[in-house]
Amino acid sequence: MKQPAIKNDIFETLQKQIYSLQGFTAPTQGKRVNFGLGFIENSFPNQIFPTGAVHELISSSPVDAAATTGFMAALLGKLMQGGGLSLWISQKRTLYPPALKFFGIDPDRVIFIDVNNEKDLLWMSEEALKCQALSAVIAEIKDMDLTASRRLQLAVEKSRVTGLLHRMNPRTMGSTACAARWKVAPIASALEQDMPGMGFFRWDVQLLKVRNGEPGHWQIQWTSGSFDHVEKPVQTAPDKDLLKTG
């Protein structure tokens, strides 16, 4: 059923009011960061990647963790385009700083905090997210309950800092107050005409949960400084099982 135009307007204003009550505010034009995520951004409220919010990224193996770190670094690179410093808080860090340069970040603009215990990690993430002077905060937090995530969300609502939480192998996957939950895994790279060597990094990106938006599933490629959408390859060879039943 099609809504009359006037009602649509009312819905839109109401929707905006709800967003603002929930802590979502559309960034002002000047501060808007262009992520170049293509039509992944359509999944978000207002069709804008929510900055000034907390995102969580889930990974389950070292391989997935590396892909997730890459994706996070790519996002961080976009967030740090305008200069500034960011904080990388972790407990057992494996990140190799020079690799950040491949994602458009000067590694000397990232301050690493290597914490000894998990309790401090949450406290420090909250303190860092309260600091307006930072461009972004990345925290490698394994487990986090609803209360803790709410505290982080409240911190960013005030400071408008973007937080990316990397949850490696979490024990539980309860609901959290984060704006979005991602899952990133590596997929095979592709090369033109079977050239030798390794292609650009390709990731299978799942948006498992997003507040006021629509979850989705995409495949993207990191091509020298920007995200490229990868069309799922059309299955050329027919499925053998299907053939048999014929």
Next chain:
Amino acid sequence: MTRRYVSIWFSHLLTDRWVIRNPAQKDMPFVLASPERGRMLIQAASSEAEKQGIVCGMVLADARAVLPGLQVFEHRPELAGKLLKGLAQWCLRYSPVVATDMPSGLILDITGCAHLWGSERAYLKDITSRLRGAGYHVRAAAADTIGTAWAICRYGRITPVIESHTQKHALSALPPAALRLEEVTLDRMNKLGFYQIGSFIDMPRSVLRRRFGQQLLNRLDQALGYMQETIEPICPVVPYQHRLPCLEPIRTASSIEIALRTLLEALCTRLTSENKGLRKAVFKGFRMDGAQQLIEIGTNNACCNLEHLFKLFQLKISSLRPDLGFELFILEAPVTEQLDAVQETLWNISGTSDLTEISELLDRLTGRGGMDIVHRYLPEEHYWPERAIKTATSLAEKPQCNWRTDRPRPVSLLAKPEIIQVTAPVPDYPPMLFRYKGEIHHIKKADGPERIEQEWWIQEGLHRDYYCVEDQDGARFWIFRLGNYGEHNPEWFIHGFFS
């Protein structure tokens, strides 16, 4: 300004203390003795016993022969040091610089202190009368140098206050022992008939050195003020210290906070006026029962921002245990630095306030987690992956060279390369498959090799041939072969994961 020193001498330190503890022993001859080389040796004799001819260093049996009714108590060798330390603490009321002078004296640096008591004579009188009131046999003297004060205090007959620049005159009538010389030298002087310092003080230095050694000249120079002599104060002088005595004992966290804020205000005002910032601060609370509690903070940058420092302390206030309550608070800033008036803008941050805010955040984090948790890295011109980065020492340090992107580097690097089992064609092709943590990865795509040689001037070892490989599931790894097939027996390692 000439310095002034006071030397205090307790002639019967140990026996006086014994009498203070056991008033019944007063006016009775007794000694403190301890065994030495199989016999009892007298270590301290009371003034009554000394009148009867019993002195330190006598064998106890001899003393008993002189005086059959002599009482003997055990001597504890560590006691004198402890006692002097306690007395030195007490003397802090007279001067902030007090040092112990083993075995039986104290030295006070009284430069600029005596006028508070009217004159040096009144000052000395106050010290000696109070100590005598407590029950000690005590003498004190003031002079320009430690050596002269020491000599007059023990051997002076005329006046305890030696005016400035009259050391030579004051010393000349004293025996050579007043110069703190060794026993051998004193014996030799005695043999040669030098009974007074005045008889050799004007002799040519070369003669004195040949006869008695350099030590005599040093001691003379120290006493006359030609040579500096240093003392080690019992509590080091902290230039930035503020005290807050309390009328009533303080027990609650909120009142401790008020005390802390008052002290910080005083300290910060002073630091700001001197254009300095603190790097370390200690907040001490002295409890009713004499115990002392303290909390300490450190900052990453010189800082004199009251709110920030207060916040850093606030995190730790809960660790103080007031028990009965604190009666005195002291705030000290042992490490201070010149404050940079204008900090340069770094990394195109929007303003200097941002950098301050971040360094304050780091202070809070290090306050909780320890100083070693913050790391920042700068590029270093090495190909060897572990050496390609170095730790920056400050937030302001800038990279000396560019970050390289011409060679692939993995986003996550293992702290130590882990060994893998491979099937690889020789001599230098990427492996066809490898086994890591029990899982077999079939390699579909590979790039390489990138050979990285050991830097022989830093470390000896084999070169590494790095390959970037991708397995059947799309996972990307950084693996290397250590050495060559044929020459060495190479092993394969996994070193990192690409994103």
